[in-house]
Amino acid sequence: MSMDIAVILRDQPGELARLGEVTGGCGVNIKGLAAFTGEGSGVVHLLVDDEAASRCREALESAGMGVAEERPVLVVDLEDRPGTLGEVARQLADANVDIDLAYTTFGGVKMVIATDDLESAQAALAWPGEGPPADTPNIWDQAG
Numbered sequence: 185m186s187m188d189i190a191v192i193l194r195d196q197p198g199e200l201a202r203l204g205e206v207t208g209g210c211g212v213n214i215k216g217l218a219a220f221t222g223e224g225s226g227v228v229h230l231l232v233d234d235e236a237a238s239r240c241r242e243a244l245e246s247a248g249m250g251v252a253e254e255r256p257v258l259v260v261d262l263e264d265r266p267g268t269l270g271e272v273a274r275q276l277a278d279a280n281v282d283i284d285l286a287y288t289t290f291g292g293v294k295m296v297i298a299t300d301d302l303e304s305a306q307a308a309l310a311w312p313g314e315g316p317p318a319d320t321p322n323i324w325d326q327a328g
Contacts, residue, residue, distance in 0.1 A: 185234045185256045185257075186215065186231055186232070186233060186234060186256070186257055186258075186259045186296070187231070187232050187233070187234050187236075187237040187254055187255065187256055187257065188229050188230065188231055188253075188254070188255055188256075188257045188285065188296065188298055189229070189230045189232060189237060189240060189241060189244070189251060189253070189254045190227060190228070190229050190230075190251070190252040190253040190254075191203060191227070191228045191229075191230060191244055191249050191250065191251055191252070192225055192226070192227060192249070192250035192251075192252050193225065193226040193227075193228060193249060193250075194224070194225065194226065195221045195222075195224050195225055195226045199226060200219065200226070200228065202247065202249075203228060203230075203244070203249065206243050206244055206247045206249070207230070207232075207240055207243065207244070209243065210239055210240065210242075210243035211236075211239070212232055212236045212239060212240040212243070213232070213233070213236070214230050214231065214232060214290075215231045215232060215233070215259075215289050215290060216229075216230075216231030216259075216287060216288060216289035216290055216294070216296050217229065217230055217231065217287070217290075218285075218287035227252070229285065229287060229296075231257070231259070231287075231289060231296050234256070237254055241254055255298060256302060257285075257296050257297060257298045257302075258296070258297045258299075258302060258305055258306060258309070259289065259294050259295075259296055259297075260272060260294060260295050260297060260309060261292065261293070261294055262293045262294065262295055263293070264293040268293075269295070272295065272309065275308045275309060276297070276299075276305055276308050276309070278308070279304050279305070279307065279308035280301075280304065281299050281301050281304050281305045281308060282299060282300065282301070283297055283298070283299055284298045284299055284300065285297075285298035286298070
């Protein structure tokens, strides 16, 4: 499983660089990122491997960065074609899964999905049996 860590930064030059230096300095590879600013603060969502999450959190907090949340997320491989986002989001909606957060990763076409109902989300996106029917394109594979 992968983890999303929500980090609160000051909205000023150099903060994202400092975050990258801190995570790199403790040996944590950032696999995906989403960053937003507003009202003098920045919120950065980091995608890291599960086994690196506590080390990352400790390093960020030691550097004076606020960690608002740490939570498990799904990382879903997507086919790079129009409509894939709608198909995945529709499957989750049909399973009554509320997506709290979504962003993409570095490399490949993958979407990070945060929800309070990971179990239903995983079930909604899983192909039954050995995979999709032969005449159905496989638009995603669960990874994480």
